[in-house]
Amino acid sequence: MTDLDTFRTETRAWLEANCPPEMREPMRSEKDACWGGRDQSMLTPAQKQWMDAMGARGWTVPDWPKEYGGGGLSPAETKVLREELRRIHARNPLNSFGISMLGPALLKYGTEEQKKRFLPEIARGEIRWCQGYSEPNAGSDLAGLATSAEDAGDHYIVNGQKVWTSYADKADWIFCLVRTSKESKQGGISFLLFDMASEGVSTKPILLISGYSPFCETFFDNVKVPKSQRVYEENKGWDVAKYLLGHEREMISGMGLGQSTGDPLVDAARGGVDPILRAGIAQFQVRARAFAIQSERFIDELKAGKAHPAQPSMMKYYGTELNKTRHELLMAAGGSDALEWESEASNHGADARAWLRTKANSIEGGTSEIQLNIIAKRILELPS
Amino acid sequence: MPLFLNDEQTMLRDTAKDFVAEHAPVSHLRALRDAGDATGFSRDLWKQFAEMGFTGILIGEDAGGLGLGHVEAGVVLEEIGRNLSPSPFLSTAVAAVEALKGTPHADRWFPGILSGEAVAALAIDEGPKHRAEIAMTAERSGNGFRLTGAKQFVTHGHVADVILVAARTAGRPDEADGITLFAIPNDAANLTNTPERLADSSLASRLRFDGVEVDADAVIGEVDAGGGPLKRLLAAGRTGASAELLGVGGGAMDMTVGYLKERKQFGQPIGSFQALQHRAAHLYSEMEVARAAVLKAQQLLDAGDDSADDAVSVAKAMTGMATTLAVQEGVQMHGGIGMTDEYDIGFYMKRARVLAEMFGDANFHADQLARAAGY
Numbered sequence: 001m002t003d004l005d006t007f008r009t010e011t012r013a014w015l016e017a018n019c020p021p022e023m024r025e026p027m028r029s030e031k032d033a034c035w036g037g038r039d040q041s042m043l044t045p046a047q048k049q050w051m052d053a054m055g056a057r058g059w060t061v062p063d064w065p066k067e068y069g070g071g072g073l074s075p076a077e078t079k080v081l082r083e084e085l086r087r088i089h090a091r092n093p094l095n096s097f098g099i100s101m102l103g104p105a106l107l108k109y110g111t112e113e114q115k116k117r118f119l120p121e122i123a124r125g126e127i128r129w130c131q132g133y134s135e136p137n138a139g140s141d142l143a144g145l146a147t148s149a150e151d152a153g154d155h156y157i158v159n160g161q162k163v164w165t166s167y168a169d170k171a172d173w174i175f176c177l178v179r180t181s182k183e184s185k186q187g188g189i190s191f192l193l194f195d196m197a198s199e200g201v202s203t204k205p206i207l208l209i210s211g212y213s214p215f216c217e218t219f220f221d222n223v224k225v226p227k228s229q230r231v232y233e234e235n236k237g238w239d240v241a242k243y244l245l246g247h248e249r250e251m252i253s254g255m256g257l258g259q260s261t262g263d264p265l266v267d268a269a270r271g272g273v274d275p276i277l278r279a280g281i282a283q284f285q286v287r288a289r290a291f292a293i294q295s296e297r298f299i300d301e302l303k304a305g306k307a308h309p310a311q312p313s314m315m316k317y318y319g320t321e322l323n324k325t326r327h328e329l330l331m332a333a334g335g336s337d338a339l340e341w342e343s344e345a346s347n348h349g350a351d352a353r354a355w356l357r358t359k360a361n362s363i364e365g366g367t368s369e370i371q372l373n374i375i376a377k378r379i380l381e382l383p384s
Numbered sequence: 385m386p387l388f389l390n391d392e393q394t395m396l397r398d399t400a401k402d403f404v405a406e407h408a409p410v411s412h413l414r415a416l417r418d419a420g421d422a423t424g425f426s427r428d429l430w431k432q433f434a435e436m437g438f439t440g441i442l443i444g445e446d447a448g449g450l451g452l453g454h455v456e457a458g459v460v461l462e463e464i465g466r467n468l469s470p471s472p473f474l475s476t477a478v479a480a481v482e483a484l485k486g487t488p489h490a491d492r493w494f495p496g497i498l499s500g501e502a503v504a505a506l507a508i509d510e511g512p513k514h515r516a517e518i519a520m521t522a523e524r525s526g527n528g529f530r531l532t533g534a535k536q537f538v539t540h541g542h543v544a545d546v547i548l549v550a551a552r553t554a555g556r557p558d559e560a561d562g563i564t565l566f567a568i569p570n571d572a573a574n575l576t577n578t579p580e581r582l583a584d585s586s587l588a589s590r591l592r593f594d595g596v597e598v599d600a601d602a603v604i605g606e607v608d609a610g611g612g613p614l615k616r617l618l619a620a621g622r623t624g625a626s627a628e629l630l631g632v633g634g635g636a637m638d639m640t641v642g643y644l645k646e647r648k649q650f651g652q653p654i655g656s657f658q659a660l661q662h663r664a665a666h667l668y669s670e671m672e673v674a675r676a677a678v679l680k681a682q683q684l685l686d687a688g689d690d691s692a693d694d695a696v697s698v699a700k701a702m703t704g705m706a707t708t709l710a711v712q713e714g715v716q717m718h719g720g721i722g723m724t725d726e727y728d729i730g731f732y733m734k735r736a737r738v739l740a741e742m743f744g745d746a747n748f749h750a751d752q753l754a755r756a757a758g759y
Contacts, residue, residue: 273759279747279750281759282751282759286705286753289753290673290702293676293680294673294676294677296387297387297388297675297679297680300387301386301387303386304386314665317669318669372662372665372666373658375665375668376664379665379668380661382644382645382655382660382661383652383653
């Protein structure tokens with residue numbers, strides 16, 4: 001038996017003992033996701049048990065170093081863990097922008113003190129983060145952002161407005177792009193971390209077409225932020241932002257991948273649909289299954305340092321467009337049942353709301369058109 | 385196993401890339417076509433493939449081959465596809481080798497394949513579309529069998545030394561069991577072999593079996609259990625065709641992206657226009673996803689994994705779709721010149737069409753996957 005086989009056997013046994021049965025059921029809607037945070041009163045006992053068990057082992061972030069709360073696993077071990085989690089259909093123990101976005105950026109750009117302070121609590125799900133990137137006049141043209149951070153000695157005074165801040169009203173802290181210089185567009189941006197409970201921070205949820213309000217407008221009115229909470233150098237925040245966006249795109253691209261078992265779309269097709277819809281589902285499944293393999297390949301290449309630096313744009317583009325198609329097909333298969341918006345039977349319109357939610361996939365984190373621009377310029381090297 | 389080529393595979397790819405580009409570039413295909421070549425490929429080139437060791441990739445070391453796998457065979461096939469090189473590599477060194485492996489026929493045919501002298505052809509399809517059903521009959525007759533029926537789309541069928549024929553020894557046409565695979569010499573009596581030129585200028589035979597008598601030792605594997613060798617043949621053929629398609633699509637895409645950088649209109653390279661950039665970027669994405677699917681299928685086949693069948697269908701369907709897009713965008717983005725015979729992009733379109741059809745098109749494999757998933 002190789003070390004990896006031993007690891008698999010032990011992992012399988014540990015997951016069997018520690019993953020509660022409820023956490024092996026498919027999520028019924030995005031409301032079932034576990035986000036952690038300072039206030040954990042909304043978590044079900046099973047969610048909390050699963051998150052805490054995985055967090056204590058560092059397996060919420062299996063490939064982060066142990067000293068920062070991670071699992072310290074090798075790429076091969078991480079892959080085994082993912083396979084074993086998939087095998088039992090385990091839910092993600094902790095959804096977290098701290099894990100998928102801020103953490104990798106801190107590991108690369110943070111000071112030792114920042115890493116020690118923030119990473120372990122991210123790993124354990126004790127702090128919920130939000131992302132302060134987009135502004136009313138800086139969407140696709142993100143570097144045009146105007147929220148200002150004025151130098152006031154050992155701290156900054158932040159003023160301005162962010163928009164599309166995911167779960168800002170539920171987040172404990174924010175990682176935020178601010179303008180520290182007007183001399184240069186991209187070279188005048190800095191990357192700050194601060195507590196959403198700071199004086200001068202306010203949020204206002206935005207009601208979306210899904211009927212949910214996952215995004216907020218976020219306002220900063222003379223918010224005081226210590227300079228020790230700036231990541232990387234002043235006016236070099238764009239480097240951090242771009243690095244982080246790569247990870248955000250990976251995360252978004254990985255949502256809603258097609259699987260042959262436990263897949264509601266396949267279940268619907270099995271239940272009997274007309275032949276044209278069956279063909280549509282079958283063709284979609286080819287792409288979905290191929291993209292699931294591409295995701296595996298992308299991670300393998302990433303870990304080995306073989307991935308093109310702009311490849312996350314391709315993953316984000318393809319994954320989000322696929323996810324939109326998937327939900328169009330789910331709605332078609334569901335017919336008028338899937339249109340119910342409030343009934344118990346429809347789990348309060350879970351299908352319809354999820355379908356509408358996916359329309360944002362190809363907008364948030366850089367639109368599909370921006371991703372195609374990046375692929376064309378950086379990978380295909382087409383002229384400007 | 386990570387989903388990228390290891391160092392040895394990368395070296396093999398570089399070798400194959402240089403070799404095929406030097407000895408069998410698209411101009412080689414053009415020259416054969418213009419000369420009305422009746423063989424369908426260059427026998428000298430086939431010998432050179434053998435000298436390079438390529439034809440023995442899937443043959444075990446004990447039999448004098450390299451004892452490598454589908455990933456390595458695919459590396460060579462991708463370069464064949466990229467250069468549109470006419471070659472019996474897929475039918476002979478990949479699909480036939482996999483079917484014959486471990487049977488007495490291997491002793492008979494592998495030496496010729498290793499030396500680049502023998503060519504094998506595959507007689508599977510009975511109608512214009514590849515199907516799972518086999519209707520052709522092989523009735524017991526004396527010490528052997530008598531084969532009656534028709535086959536088509538038998539690439540290299542007119543020059544093959546041996547033809548692998550799937551026929552029914554029991555059961556109804558739609559049953560999976562009762563199929564036997566036979567190895568039949570090309571000069572068998574009562575076999576009519578009519579080569580037809582296809583759109584891509586390759587040659588594929590229509591075969592008519594009017595009571596072709598063969599000995600019992602023509603059977604590959606066991607009688608009525610030919611599904612085993614046939615399954616291996618098809619898995620290898622489909623995966624190989626996917627790898628070749630990847631090369632065809634990749635070649636068409638590279639040529640097209642190159643053209644976008646060169647061709648000027650309105651005083652600037654047309655590749656600076658966003659309408660074309662987005663289409664090229666979308667095509668790139670489809671080809672990347674297809675590449676992953678092919679490598680996965682190859683790795684699973686090499687590992688003897690149970691889930692290889694599904695992965696093979698995903699690969700064949702995905703490369704069919706992605707490469708079809710690549711050649712369509714290729715011709716469109718080249719504009720008028722893309723419609724001319726003088727320019728190579730049209731050859732890519734024709735070859736892609738033939739390979740997309742071979743061993744089941746994207747619709748066939750999407751349907752197979754749906755059935756396997758229970759709908």
